[in-house]
Amino acid sequence: MAVKVLSPGLMTTIQDMGRPGYYHLGIPIGGAMDRLALRTANMLVGNDEGAAGLEAVFMGPELEFTSDAVVAVTGADLPPKLDGQAMECWTSFPVKAGQVLSFDYLRSGARAYIAISGGIDTPPALGSRSTYAIGALGGVDGRAIQAGDELPLGPSSADAAGKTVPDALRRAPGSPAELRVLPGLYWHRITETSGDRFFEETWKVAGEADRMGYRFQGGTPLDFIEREPPFGAGSDPSNITDACYPYGSIQVPGGTEPIVLHRDAVSGGGYFMIGTVISADMDLIGQLQPNTPARFVRTDMHGALAARQDRARMLASIREALAQ
């Protein structure tokens, strides 16, 4: 039971829910950038929610099946085709041995999640099959899939084809995308006016946006409060004495272009952080294309925790809808 890669797409990686527990050693959690989408794709094909699937960014792969399977594509609107025939997103469909899965042009979003019944069964590294390409860890030999790869599949349990996710439970960013931010840890480094403006302006996703971080541009450079550089920090006002970088933290090198660290984040460094995108909105970032307008929306800890509960309720609703 395997899937042959005929063409890989742009950068298609095997991802699951990641490998927590090694960030202090510089190895990020990794895993699907849009976790809810991967969980949902797995539910659609009858897998465990955390099974490994494929994350295809902007462009889909071409895959040939060597055995019968059930497939679902969620996340970005990247329309699947089976032997050239259009199939639905967010809906599981049966695939026969010998059939070829390919994709049409991306219509919206950025990352599609392809779940296959049985899940992808490459060897786990540090407890996860997620591909961390920069560290050459997980996936197929620590890299994105390539033409000629044969991706092994695990044993599949149920025949789950024909399930579909109700429209209201298909989460996608609006336009402009709204990303809720908890200000800190270095909020005190910028002026109040500058901080207000950061939230008022509409930014735009830059071309430099990947699994490690998403860069935004188009807003006004930040105004810093003058200081004596502390020991270990450089003279640039955006420098700090090296510190830990949380997932979702927004560093602004030189005060010009904010970068939100994502699943393959670097664990520390010397840039100040204006705040942190809340965990509930991290999935949305994974669905932003370059040039997409985006706004940062100020929230507080209560708002962040309430948003996390909303996400948990949405996940519960998806489970309920697909259990029937």
Add this chain to the structure above:
Amino acid sequence: MAKQEIRSPLPGTFYRKPAPDQPEFKAPGDHVAKGDVIGLVEVMKSFHEIRSDFEGTLTGFVVDNEDAVTPGQVLAEIES
């Protein structure tokens, strides 16, 4: 003679040259073979070659050098 369209599979920035100081891959009126590179789309810090699926004469570009493009957007037209 049929008009064919070359589309971008990716969102990003379109370039007609391999590097700023080098000549354009193709100019209007040029012959294009199947598999020829007609431009680059830059996204996620990497450059992706855009190849023609058709043989014929390049009649024109629909987007300018360094324009932002979206997936499925027509980049150039070819008479085959």
